[in-house]
Amino acid sequence: SGGSPARSGSPRSWSRPSGGAAPAPAPAPASVPPPRSGAARGAEPRGAAEMLSSPWARFYSNSCCLCCHVRTGTIILGVWYLIINSVVLLILLSALTDPDQYHLTSAELGGEFEFMDDANMCIATAISLLMILICAMATYGAYKQHAAWIIPFFCYQIFDFALNTLVAISVLVYPSTIQDYLRQLPANFPYKEEIMSVNPTCLVVIILLFISIILAFKGYLISCVWNCYRYINGRNNSDVLVYITTNDTAV
Numbered sequence: 001s002g003g004s005p006a007r008s009g010s011p012r013s014w015s016r017p018s019g020g021a022a023p024a025p026a027p028a029p030a031s032v033p034p035p036r037s038g039a040a041r042g043a044e045p046r047g048a049a050e051m052l053s054s055p056w057a058r059f060y061s062n063s064c065c066l067c068c069h070v071r072t073g074t075i076i077l078g079v080w081y082l083i084i085n086s087v088v089l090l091i092l093l094s095a096l097t098d099p100d101q102y103h104l105t106s107a108e109l110g111g112e113f114e115f116m117d118d119a120n121m122c123i124a125t126a127i128s129l130l131m132i133l134i135c136a137m138a139t140y141g142a143y144k145q146h147a148a149w150i151i152p153f154f155c156y157q158i159f160d161f162a163l164n165t166l167v168a169i170s171v172l173v174y175p176s177t178i179q180d181y182l183r184q185l186p187a188n189f190p191y192k193e194e195i196m197s198v199n200p201t202c203l204v205v206i207i208l209l210f211i212s213i214i215l216a217f218k219g220y221l222i223s224c225v226w227n228c229y230r231y232i233n234g235r236n237n238s239d240v241l242v243y244i245t246t247n248d249t250a251v
Contacts, residue, residue, distance in 0.1 A: 070228040071142050077221060078139035078153065082132060089128040096121055131156070138225070147233040150225060157222045164218065168211045175204045 068076075096118075134152045141149025171178065182196050195203070 070224055070231055071145075073224045074142040074150065074228040075139055077225065078135045078142065081153075082135040082139065085128050085131040085135060089125065089132065092121060092125045092128060096125070142228055142232070145232045145235065147229050147236065150229045150232070154222070154225050154229060157218065157225060161215065161218050161222060164211060164215055168208060168215065171204060171207055171211070175200065178203060178207065 134156055137149045138153030141147065179196070179200060182192065185192050198206075
């Protein structure tokens with residue numbers, strides 16, 4: 001009897017052709033790598049940035065004074081400067097309210113000038129107020145991790161370091177200025193005669209050594225504040241980068 005036509009939609013049965021080779025298997029689909037997390041995607045730009053900044057990475061450290069973090073060190077330094085300038089401001093304000101107590105005449109100084117007049121007192125008071133504001137900003141910026149608030153205090157440190165460096169250079173170039181300065185001191189200045197009796201060369205060496213120690217200490221404090229700024233700035237940038245890449249992955 002004649003074969004009936006196969007219904008449409010019925011599965012076809014495939015038979016292996018006689019004498020022929022087996023059909024080649026279909027190629028396996030290419031494996032798709034799993035999507036990377038936002039932290040992994042954000043780590044690549046940070047790693048590239050670290051590689052680009054590797055020559056300066058050896059000068060970067062998260063610790064200062066061998067025991068505390070740079071944020072803690074910057075907060076302590078800001079509070080210390082804040083206390084010192086507050087004490088100076090109190091002394092200046094008390095001197096303005098009672099000028100006779102802190103007024104030194106030219107006879108007491110042995111010169112032709114007065115120690116502090118009203119104009120100098122007002123200028124010193126304004127400088128103390130400005131320093132209190134700068135130190136408070138640095139302390140707040142290190143505590144709340146706002147890097148921009150630390151910049152004024154860092155600029156003050158650079159300015160102070162430059163002034164001390166100029167003093168050291170002037171002592172080295174013009175050593176006779178030390179003797180001139182000692183002669184201008186009041187007659188009742190403590191140990192004036194003993195200091196003037198020291199050999200001028202030894203006196204210059206001692207003063208330069210003292211200034212060098214101060215400069216080294218100030219340079220270390222500058223590096224601590226700079227490392228704190230870099231730490232806070234890098235932390236904020238990495239948080240923003242991880243937030244953006246996480247949102248991209250979620251979308």
